[in-house]
Amino acid sequence: MATSSVQFFRTIGGAIAVAALGAVLNERLASRAGPDVDPNVALSPELRDSVPADALASLRESLAAGLHSVYVIMAVIATLGFLIALLFPRGTARSHAHREAE
Secondary structure, eight states: HHHHHHHHHHHHHHHHHHHHHHHHHHHHHHOOOOOOOOOOGGHHHHTTTSSOOOHHHHHHHHHHHHHHHHHHHHHHHHHHOOOOHTOOOOOOHHHHHHHOOO
């Protein structure tokens, strides 16, 4: 039962994190690139060739800034997770159960 709960919450947490960080990336792209630039242009080789070099450079900078924000957020979340893990009691579950029984 505990193993399935761990897997379930890991899956839910991953889905929520991907959605939230994807929203952050999209917001950063939209705010920096402007309303007249389609961010999908950078992902498609066919469309990329039809875009002027300065617009493509601006789009790449916007993508880099958005990814930077996502990585900073993930670093903060990972650091918080590590610090919370340090607060967990040390030892095995049996040693804790044995101490509580006494």
